[in-house]
Amino acid sequence: MDGTGRLALLRRSPKDHIACVRGQPVTVERFAHDVRTLIPRLPDAPYCFNLLQDRYAFTVAFTANLATGRVNLLPPNAKTSVQERLARRFDHVAVLHDGTDVAPGLDALDLRRALTPPEQPPDDGPSAPASLEAEAGAIGAIAFTSGSTGEARPIPKSVRMFRGATRAYREAIVPDGTSLVATVPAQHMYGLELVSLQPLWYPVRFTACKPLFPEDVRKELERVPAPRVLVTTPLHLRALLDSGLAFPGLQRVVCATAPLSEDLARRAESTLGTEVIDVFGCSEAGCIATRRLSETSTWRPLPGFTLSLPDPGECTVDSVHADEPVALSDQVRLHRDGTFDLAGRLGDQINVAGKRGSLGEITALMLEVPGVDDAVAFLPPSGAENQRPAAFFAGSANRRAIRAHLRASLDDVFVPRPLLQVDHLPRTDSSKLPREAVLALYRQATGGP
């Protein structure tokens, strides 16, 4: 695939089912019709926050944006303060949503009004011409990730990268002919590529809802046709197993955002009677490698992906469809045959429930609060799947004020817990803050190990 020319955004047989909305199948034909009717209604803006919670509406809007050369902006969360902050960095931004609060001053389109639900007869209003395609090299979406300076870093993805990624995921992650039920948000790169985009080019169906509780997952699995694939995270998977509920037969469980533990993987395979595929990836490169923990703990790159170590301690991943190699924020032990093991994350970057954050950013935001004289966010050592950051602060500020300030900008999972007030932080004479001293203070404060 070269970087030029136009790519078809939908390459499926018209009568095939592309989605399942509230238990009702939706054909490729109907999906294409919905995209075409949405196109003339889109706000007149080159950048659109795609904040849709319903995955069907999200995917229709995402495709309509691609087909019209608009860029989908995928913020780390839908908070209005985040919308405001990011919108300032682009020329003209509109918001596509289905009930989310919209930051003041932004054009918005509520798709609950602009899009006829697929259970109802199709809208016969004005629609765009037949072909749904996009420039291969055009930026189709920009995701954002936390940076240590407190400013979110944009991650642009071209249409060509999305197309190449779905080709690599076929079979290795998502087998043809399956129904995909996902507990992950559509805006997260993992949910976006595997669940919303895979069905544009390969014969799989996705469901519109994002079930959270085990009982919701069970009900959603029951109303889609077999063979079923559950796309989920270690956290959701543990909740399913602990619920004791009986789940319908699954062809596969795909798990990503944080490495699975071997124990959880084995329990899942025996309880659910299926294979559990663990996926390693990042927003920049998408899914990179897979493993089945009941067989091996070593990761195997997907077809077309290559890892290399240009410098000691630095690992990059390159793929046939990426524009340039991507540096990983994980420590990697690379084997001769191209497979690899992971050995922890580097420095400032943290990952909580698949959301990537920066300890430096949390610290910087705490220091903005009046009455906070000194502060540090850190990751306590733990074996938990979703270890949250903890923090110390010195000063007269109250904890509620600090939490409120952090929540205005950060995803809730990055608000430190516990948030502990101390007289002063254990700084050295050169005012450095050694991690060991912080952890010793933490053990002392929590009585933990």
Added chain:
Amino acid sequence: MSDKSPAEQKLTEMIVEVLNLEDISPDEIDPEEPLFGDGLGLDSIDALELAMAISQQYGVQLKADDEETRAVFENVRKLTAYIEREARAA
């Protein structure tokens, strides 16, 4: 702050324990204070952890049509009432 019933007190203690809210004592939590957002600031990970603990301790499976967790989880009072209703129905 309004007084908690014994059932609400028990649930509040479980929330603090299950979610490792080491810096918050159960007595600080008002039964009508929002658990999510600007109140206690819980998030969807907490919702899932709580749902697991509730299913283990009360035998109640929480349901939400989609991610409408905020309605069920609005505050300790509503959550307690919901659990009691579901436990009786079971």
